[in-house]
Amino acid sequence: MPETTPVTSAFLPQLPALSAQAERLIELGVHEVAGLPAAEFRAFAEAGEAAVGREGRAGAEGTLxxxxxxxxxxxALAPLLRRDDKPGFVVTDMPDVDLFAPAAVELPDAPLYLVTGLDRGxxxxxxxxxxxxxxxxxxxxxxLLLTEGIHWVLQQPAALERNHCFMTIGSRLRKADGALDARTPAIWISNGTGRDGRERRNAPKVGWCWWNNRHTWLGFxxxxxxxxxxDLTVPGQS
Known part of the structure; x- marks a missing residue:
């Protein structure tokens, strides 16, 4: 492994309470994108808060x-990101961004779920x-999946900072022959160069890097x- 100077992400601001996260997503219209009523977001967040509270984990790990x-x-999520009042975007050479699916990552069979113990790597x-x-x-x-990384930055913008951005290699694109595409998704901050355009300088950016390449400014x-x-008891549900 390459030698590194560890830079912990433990000093990031604590994530908002799950109820506040639900309201943030509702405010952004994510419930409409997902085809779910706002009440379902609120009920799930309430159950999540109760669960992590009972287990003594509230605030200890950070739950998304x-x-x-x-x-x-x-x-749909990337344009909701904001930095310096500039919206997030997906790089032009990643038109297939939504085809990057979970790889060797098991997701709950549910429209809403919790992600625990986040670390920027x-x-x-x-x-x-x-x-x-x-x-x-x-x-x-x-x-993390790419979408989970975007959710994280939506709720905690400080998770994305210059020289300390991150890859989300839980999302991979499988090609027609079954092999994995060598591109791996990441979230970082645009310098406004090349095809990004000067108007996008400092905007949150969803892009990709090669599987075998190293970048000093990208963690995992x-x-x-x-x-x-x-795994939770949701009010009104058995």
């Missing part, structure tokens, strides 16, 4: 409310995805686990 990518794809900056994935597996962590975002509605 996520929408299943089949319900809210990256192409700063200590893996200047590693390649090929090097980072087995290290995460050894730590009993799984990489990961999670300790995911929990769906079957």
């Amino acid at each position: 409310l996520a929408v299943h990518p089949d319900r809210a794809p990256a192409s 700063d200590h893996m900056s200047n590693w390649s995805p090929d090097e980072a994935l087995p290290a995460l597996t050894k730590e009993d962590r799984t990489p 975002a990961s999670t300790t686990g995911r929990r769906g509605r079957d």
Whole structure:
């Protein structure tokens, strides 16, 4: 593995309460994108808060409310990102962004779920995805999906900062022959160069990097686990 100087992401601001996260997504219209009533977001967030509270984990790990990518794809979420009053965008050479699906990542069979124990993976900056994935597996962590990374930045904009951005290698594109595409998705901040355009300087950017390449400014975002509605008691549901 390449030598790195660990930069912990533990000093990021704490995620908002799940109820506040639900309201944020509703305000952005994500419930409409997902085809779900706002009340379902609120009920799930309430159940999630109760569950992590009972287990003594509220605030300890940081819990993120996520929408299943089949319900809210990256192409719909990326423009909702904001930095310096500039909307997020997907790079022009990634028109197939929504085809990047979970790879070796099990998602709850539910439209809404929780992502726990988030880490930006700063200590893996200047590693390649090929090097980072087995290290995460050894730590009993799984990489974030692209949509989960976008949800994280929507709720906690400070998670994305210059020189400390991150890859989301839980999402991969499988080609027609069954092999995985060498592109791996990431979220970073545009410099406004090339096809991005000067008007997009400092805007949040969804792009990709090669599987075997290293980047000093990209860590590897990961999670300790995911929990769906079957793991929670949602008010009004059995």
